[in-house]
Amino acid sequence: MNAKxxxxxxxxxxxxxxxxxxxxxxxxxxxxxLIVTVATAAPLPIPVGIVSSTDRxxxxxxxYHAPDLTPFGIQDSQNKANRIFRGVAAADxxxxxxxxxxxxxxxxxxxxxxxxxxxxxxxxxxxxxxFDTQNPTGRFSSIDIGxxxxxxxxxxxxxxxxxxxxxxxxxSAELRIYTxxxxxxxxxxETSPEVGGxxxxxxxxxxxxDPSDEIIVIRNAAASSGDPLExxxxxxxxxxxxxxxxxxxxxxxxxxVVAGNxxxxxxxxxxxxxxxxxxxxxxxxxxxxxxxxDAPSITDILYNTPTRNGFQVALAAxxxxxDAxxxxxxxVEYDGSAIGYLELFDHDGSYLxxxxxxxxxxxxxxxxxxxxxxxxxxxxWSGGDLGSSAQLQTYDVANGQLTLxxxxxxxxxxxxxxxxxxxxxxxxxxxxxxxxxxxIVGLMLRRR
Numbered sequence: 001m002n003a004k005x006x007x008x009x010x011x012x013x014x015x016x017x018x019x020x021x022x023x024x025x026x027x028x029x030x031x032x033x034l035i036v037t038v039a040t041a042a043p044l045p046i047p048v049g050i051v052s053s054t055d056r057x058x059x060x061x062x063x064y065h066a067p068d069l070t071p072f073g074i075q076d077s078q079n080k081a082n083r084i085f086r087g088v089a090a091a092d093x094x095x096x097x098x099x100x101x102x103x104x105x106x107x108x109x110x111x112x113x114x115x116x117x118x119x120x121x122x123x124x125x126x127x128x129x130x131f132d133t134q135n136p137t138g139r140f141s142s143i144d145i146g147x148x149x150x151x152x153x154x155x156x157x158x159x160x161x162x163x164x165x166x167x168x169x170x171x172s173a174e175l176r177i178y179t180x181x182x183x184x185x186x187x188x189x190e191t192s193p194e195v196g197g198x199x200x201x202x203x204x205x206x207x208x209x210d211p212s213d214e215i216i217v218i219r220n221a222a223a224s225s226g227d228p229l230e231x232x233x234x235x236x237x238x239x240x241x242x243x244x245x246x247x248x249x250x251x252x253x254x255x256x257v258v259a260g261n262x263x264x265x266x267x268x269x270x271x272x273x274x275x276x277x278x279x280x281x282x283x284x285x286x287x288x289x290x291x292x293x294d295a296p297s298i299t300d301i302l303y304n305t306p307t308r309n310g311f312q313v314a315l316a317a318x319x320x321x322x323d324a325x326x327x328x329x330x331x332v333e334y335d336g337s338a339i340g341y342l343e344l345f346d347h348d349g350s351y352l353x354x355x356x357x358x359x360x361x362x363x364x365x366x367x368x369x370x371x372x373x374x375x376x377x378x379x380x381w382s383g384g385d386l387g388s389s390a391q392l393q394t395y396d397v398a399n400g401q402l403t404l405x406x407x408x409x410x411x412x413x414x415x416x417x418x419x420x421x422x423x424x425x426x427x428x429x430x431x432x433x434x435x436x437x438x439x440i441v442g443l444m445l446r447r448r
Contacts, residue, residue, distance in 0.1 A: 043425035044371045048124060050420050051101055052363075052380050053085035054390055054413030058108075060085040061413070062101060062122060067369050069392055069408040080120075082108045087143035090419045091154035093181050098124045098423040102181075104140040104158050115139060115163075119156060119178060124421055133178060133187055138162040140176075143417075146204030146213035148177055148238035155179045157215055159199035160191075173199040175215060175240050192240030197221020197229075205259030205268030208293035212238040216271045216291060218257045233257065233273060235291045235298055243296035246289070251278055253311070260317030260326035262288055262347045263302065270302070272328055274312030282335050284311035286328060288349055303349040310334035310341065318366030318375030320397035327352075327397070329377055331361035338384035342377070342395065344402055352400045358393065358407070359386030367420040369394060369405075376405065382415035390415030 047067040054061055059079040064072045083105045090099040100121050107116040117140045121131040138160040148155045156178040163172035175192040200218040207214045215236040220229045230248040237243050253276040262270040270290050277283045288302040310332040317326040325347035332341040332354075340361030344352040359381035369376040377397070382390035389410040396403045 044368060044373065045422040046371065046425050047367065047369050048098065048421045048423050050365075050369075050378050050392060050394070050418065051088060051090070052390065052392055052418045053088045053103065053416045054382075054411065055084055055416055056413040059083065060105065060416075062088070062103070063390075063411050065392060065408050067394075069394060069406040071409065080105065083118075084108050085416050086140050087158075087417045088419045089143050089145045089156070090421045091145045092424070093121060093154055094123075095182060099421040100124060101419065101421070102143065102145065102156050104143040106139045117160070119158070121181070124423075131181070133181075133189070135160065135176065138174070138176075141199060142201045144202055144204045144215075146215075147211075148204070148213050148215075149179050150210070150212040151179075153180070153182055155213075156181060157202060157204055159202050159217065161198055162194060171196065171198040171221070173197060173219070175199070175202070175217065175236060177215075177238075177240060190240050192236055193242065195219060195221070195234075195242075200254065201257045201273075203257045203259040203271055205271065207235065207259075207267070207269055207291045208296075210293075214238055214243070214291075214293045216257055216259060218254045218273055220254065229253070231275075233271070233289070233298065235293060235296060237293060237296075243293055244291065244298045246298050252276065253278060255284075255312055256315045258315040258317050258328070260328070261319075261324070262317070262326055262328070263290065272315060272317070274315055274330060276311035277307070280307075282309055282311070283307050284309075284332070286312060286315065286330060286345065286349065305345050305349040306351050308332065308343065308351070310337075312343075313340075313361050314364045316364045316366045316377070318377065320375055321400075322374060323347075329364055329366070331357075331364050331379065333361050340381065340384070342379055342402060344397065344400070346400070353402055355395065355402045355404065357381045358391050359389075360384035362390070362415045363418045365418050365420050367422070369420065370396075377402075378418055378420055380415045380418040382413075386410060388412065388414070392418065 050065045052063050059081045060083050061079045087104045089102045093100045103120040105118045117135045119133045120129050140158045143158045145154050158176050160176045161173050174194045177190040179188045202217045204213045217234045231254040232248050233246045235244045255274045257273040259268040259271045272286050285307045286305040290299040312330040313333050314331040316329050328345040330343045340357045341354050343354040360383040362380040362382045365378045366375045377395040379393050391410045392408040394405040
């Protein structure tokens with residue numbers, strides 16, 4: 001995923017203080033009425049929960065936590081037997097002002113049931129399934145949400161593996177784009193042309209001058225059976241048309257991708273992907289590029305992060321310092337370790353610091369959890385030192401340093417993904433005030 005951006009704007013309050021010195025000129029017999037409209041900034045979205053998906057071996061479920069990670073009264077999602085929840089994302093699909101949860105789910109097992117998947121939608125505060133759309137021709141590997149058809153409604157994009165293949169063999173994969181989910185009886189599904197190989201991860205962002213979002217995908221594939229895997233990033237248009245790609249690489253393994261505003265204000269013109277350098281044991285870094293769907297093109301490398309121990313399994317972008325750019329966070333796994341690490345990078349790729357987790361790294365999301373106008377970080381850890389359990393943690397960033405905010409209780413199951421739910425705050429009517437200067441003679445107001 002992808003990260004929900006909730007950059008806020010401070011509200012300016014106009015008031016008169018007791019310490020102010022206000023001199024009123026000498027006025028005789030004049031009455032003045034002033035109607036003043038005080039503009040108020042749009043309120044920040046209100047965080048209502050942090051949701052994780054877990055695999056319990058024979059079934060999967062959704063766990064809901066309050067923003068401070070205390071348990072909520074309804075924690076599971078009417079467990080889905082014989083399903084694996086591959087990913088979760090949040091958006092307001094039904095127009096009630098509160099986010100719902102979209103789940104990319106695969107059939108558990110082998111044989112005829114192996115190539116079967118579904119999109120489930122769950123309602124906030126109820127977590128009952130109220131809609132699903134079936135895909136009997138593949139298995140989902142990742143999910144993200146954007147507006148790909150410029151209708152101001154959220155659309156779901158998933159990577160779909162149509163043919164699993166055997167070890168070393170080329171796979172077959174495609175994008176599936178679900179639009180009009182609000183009108184559940186007429187959901188439109190578009191697919192990209194099939195490509196060989198496997199689509200590892202995707203990110204949705206606006207990479208051109210039109211208002212519709214585009215899609216960046218990480219692909220790995222073997223030229224033929226038994227050949228080493230080649231890596232590339234592909235830019236797709238909003239209808240699944242392939243626009244541009246990077247040169248193939250054989251000496252790296254690409255793991256995750258995120259879109260963000262790292263070098264240009266206003267649009268997600270940049271994307272970052274995590275790489276593992278196959279030449280060097282346990283070494284990884286993130287690589288920044290820019291994409292342009294108008295050209296269309298993908299730039300050469302803008303910059304790399306420093307090489308770090310371990311490889312990045314998940315990425316997220318967020319604005320933690322109120323400047324014009326996003327920063328990057330990465331979940332890092334290191335061979336032989338029973339815990340993972342959360343690392344922080346500036347918008348130019350410079351390394352800022354890290355914290356250790358409570359288990360192995362699974363997923364990361366960003367959003368304004370405390371309504372301060374800046375993003376915070378939600379991380380899902382699972383396995384390792386946590387054993388057969390999973391755990392959520394939230395982090396703040398101040399002066400380039402990561403600080404732990406809250407930790408949830410451990411819950412049973414292998415964690416698979418995390419997302420943050422919001423509801424829209426009510427926009428107040430503009431405040432209107434009547435200021436009257438009454439008839440006064442020789443009056444002077446002054447500080448006491």
